Amino acid sequence: xxxxxxxxxxxxxxxxxxxxxxxxxxxxxxxxxxxxxxxxxxxxxxxxxxxxxxxxxxxxxxxxxxxxxxxxxxxxxxxxxxxxxxxxxxxxxxxxxxxxxxxxxxxxxxxxxxxxxxxxxxxxxxxxxxxxxxxxxxxxxxxxxxxxxxxxxxxxxxxxxxxxxxxxxxxxxxxxxxxxxxxxxxxxxxxxxxxxxxxxxxxxxxxxxxxxxxxxxxxxxxxxxxxxxxxxxxxxxxxxxxxxxxxxxxxxxxxxxxxxxxxxxxxxxxxxxxxxxxxxx
Amino acid sequence: xxxxxxxxxxxxxxxxxxxxxxxxxxxxxxxxxxxxxxxxxxxxxxxxxxxxxxxxxxxxxxxxxxxxxxxxxxxxxxxxxxxxxxxxxxxxxxxxxxxxxxxxxxxxxxxxxxxxxxxxxxxxxxxxxxxxxxxxxxxxxxxxxxxxxxxxxxxxxxxxxxxxxxxxxxxxxxxxxxxxxxxxxxxxxxxxxxxxxxxxxxxxxxxxxxxxxxxxxxxxxxxxxxxxxxxxxxxxxxxxxxxxxxxxxxxxxxxxxxxxxxxxxxxxxxxxxxxxxxxxxxxxxxxxxxxx
Numbered sequence: 001x002x003x004x005x006x007x008x009x010x011x012x013x014x015x016x017x018x019x020x021x022x023x024x025x026x027x028x029x030x031x032x033x034x035x036x037x038x039x040x041x042x043x044x045x046x047x048x049x050x051x052x053x054x055x056x057x058x059x060x061x062x063x064x065x066x067x068x069x070x071x072x073x074x075x076x077x078x079x080x081x082x083x084x085x086x087x088x089x090x091x092x093x094x095x096x097x098x099x100x101x102x103x104x105x106x107x108x109x110x111x112x113x114x115x116x117x118x119x120x121x122x123x124x125x126x127x128x129x130x131x132x133x134x135x136x137x138x139x140x141x142x143x144x145x146x147x148x149x150x151x152x153x154x155x156x157x158x159x160x161x162x163x164x165x166x167x168x169x170x171x172x173x174x175x176x177x178x179x180x181x182x183x184x185x186x187x188x189x190x191x192x193x194x195x196x197x198x199x200x201x202x203x204x205x206x207x208x209x210x211x212x213x214x215x216x217x218x219x220x221x222x223x224x225x226x227x228x229x230x231x232x233x234x235x236x237x238x239x240x241x242x243x244x245x246x247x248x249x250x251x252x253x254x255x256x257x258x259x260x261x262x263x264x265x266x267x268x269x270x271x272x273x274x275x276x277x278x279x280x281x
Numbered sequence: 282x283x284x285x286x287x288x289x290x291x292x293x294x295x296x297x298x299x300x301x302x303x304x305x306x307x308x309x310x311x312x313x314x315x316x317x318x319x320x321x322x323x324x325x326x327x328x329x330x331x332x333x334x335x336x337x338x339x340x341x342x343x344x345x346x347x348x349x350x351x352x353x354x355x356x357x358x359x360x361x362x363x364x365x366x367x368x369x370x371x372x373x374x375x376x377x378x379x380x381x382x383x384x385x386x387x388x389x390x391x392x393x394x395x396x397x398x399x400x401x402x403x404x405x406x407x408x409x410x411x412x413x414x415x416x417x418x419x420x421x422x423x424x425x426x427x428x429x430x431x432x433x434x435x436x437x438x439x440x441x442x443x444x445x446x447x448x449x450x451x452x453x454x455x456x457x458x459x460x461x462x463x464x465x466x467x468x469x470x471x472x473x474x475x476x477x478x479x480x481x482x483x484x485x486x487x488x489x490x491x492x493x494x495x496x497x498x499x500x501x502x503x504x505x506x507x508x509x510x511x512x513x514x515x516x517x518x519x520x521x522x523x524x525x526x527x528x529x530x531x532x533x534x535x536x537x538x539x540x541x542x543x544x545x546x547x548x549x550x551x552x553x554x555x556x557x558x559x560x561x562x563x564x565x566x567x568x569x570x571x572x573x
Contacts, residue, residue: 005379008375008379009379009381015372016389016390018446019449020392022405022408025408041413042413091300091303094297095296097296098294098296102293110297113301113309114300119556120309121556123507123532123533124315125311125315126533126536127315127537127545127546128310128311128315129307132310132311133307148303148307150303151303151304152300156300181292206394210400212397212398212511216514217537231400231515232403235406247407247412250403250407251407254400254404258395261396262392265391265394269388276451
């Protein structure tokens with residue numbers, strides 16, 4: 001190896017450490033006893049309290065919250081992540097199908113309505129959105145958590161782009177065989193879009209799992225907290241003082257909140273990169 | 282448009298209906314409400330309200346607190362965008378050059394995409410915790426009189442650091458895919474003409490990456506404006522004295538904590554205009570594809 005190759009490796013190793021070390025330290029620290037952490041600070045090597053801490057956080061009531069365990073929050077996060085991803089894919093595929101394959105009078109105005117969502121991120125309409133959901137009686141429900149988030153301009157554009165690249169002959173042939181609009185969609189377009197769907201599902205699962213502001217204002221009851229929201233609460237508990245601060249639990253909770261989306265990204269790395277790069281453009 | 286399409290029928294309306302209903306109920310209606318409320322002044326109990334034209338705008342937007350948040354947001358998003366783009370570009374160029382271990386580096390540099398901003402915020406906050414945080418100890422040991430609970434610059438440093446850390450991976454993924462999209466023949470031709478790798482980078486590679494860079498700038502500014510809410514909320518909460526309050530955090534604070542619906546709505550409308558401006562810029566330039 002020549003000198004420039006070595007410097008390349010050094011830069012990359014520094015970059016990799018910068019991105020990885022904080023999470024590793026969080027994990028290592030979570031496996032130590034609270035006394036050790038308080039005495040010695042953050043830990044770089046794992047300690048012997050892994051089972052104890054994670055068992056308490058995951059399964060014991062009052063371990064992290066008053067009544068709720070991390071397992072319950074994990075379940076809520078999963079529902080949000082999966083519901084968000086599946087919901088986005090379904091409604092954007094349907095809308096894209098209508099826009100590409102049908103000639104109807106309102107096609108162009110409706111396309112612009114979908115486009116408008118790009119201009120209205122949740123943050124700029126947060127209080128009225130909260131009011132709408134409250135008026136509909138959807139606070140603290142899974143539907144209220146998921147449905148307002150699943151309109152998707154990027155998803156619709158992505159599938160629109162893909163459907164346009166599907167050869168016209170397919171529809172001609174299907175129509176000769178007497179396919180209905182719904183039949184063509186389900187039997188031909190959906191199977192053709194399989195890899196696209198998978199890529200979008202992966203991205204959207206991660207995005208959905210990581211939602212913060214909306215669940216934060218939507219959920220008032222502990223049993224509806226997702227992990228990402230639960231984290232905020234334990235942090236407040238930590239600051240209140242009183243007993244020995246349970247830093248190991250806070251770290252364990254950050255690790256639990258991180259693990260599922262990280263695993264999804266790592267396992268489906270290629271699809272994930274494809275989905276991210278293509279859906280954003 | 283497709284050459285072959287289905288005939289006129291109510292079917293397409295059924296297909297777009299779910300999306301459109303959600304948009305009308307949860308996007309357009311609330312946005313219209315925000316605009317409407319930005320012109321109203323409610324009494325303390327929310328029982329009666331009065332139409333006050335632009336008073337909410339002039340009251341909140343010209344207040345010292347809003348201007349402070351505005352300038353912090355500008356400086357913050359500039360720093361986050363510049364630092365995370367610069368770092369990601371460096372790493373992507375190196376990861377594109379390297380042969381041994383290329384896929385390992387790639388994985389290690391991109392996986393943090395999956396971490397939620399508030400989770401990153403909490404991790405960072407714990408590392409800067411005066412009781413256990415080694416980063417806090419380190420900053421003081423190397424001679425800074427570091428206290429992010431009291432010093433506005435130190436607090437700013439913490440939120441910028443965490444926000445950059447969180448954003449490097451996305452930028453890295455896009456830069457790497459941009460670099461891999463440059464044809465081999467271009468690189469080979471450049472190699473014949475120019476010996477200096479630095480000059481080759483700035484005269485050939487970087488201009489070819491211009492569309493990616495521009496697109497990422499918009500993405501990063503949007504991120505720094507909006508998504509960093511989770512980081513601010515789990516670290517400084519805008520403290521000390523509002524020094525790390527972003528515009529979005531202020532909308533949330535005034536609306537939910539302060540129950541100042543009119544003022545908060547007026548701020549929301551200003552943010553909508555900012556997003557509109559960003560989107561227009563993005564589409565004008567991206568449609569044209571920035572090329573030199």
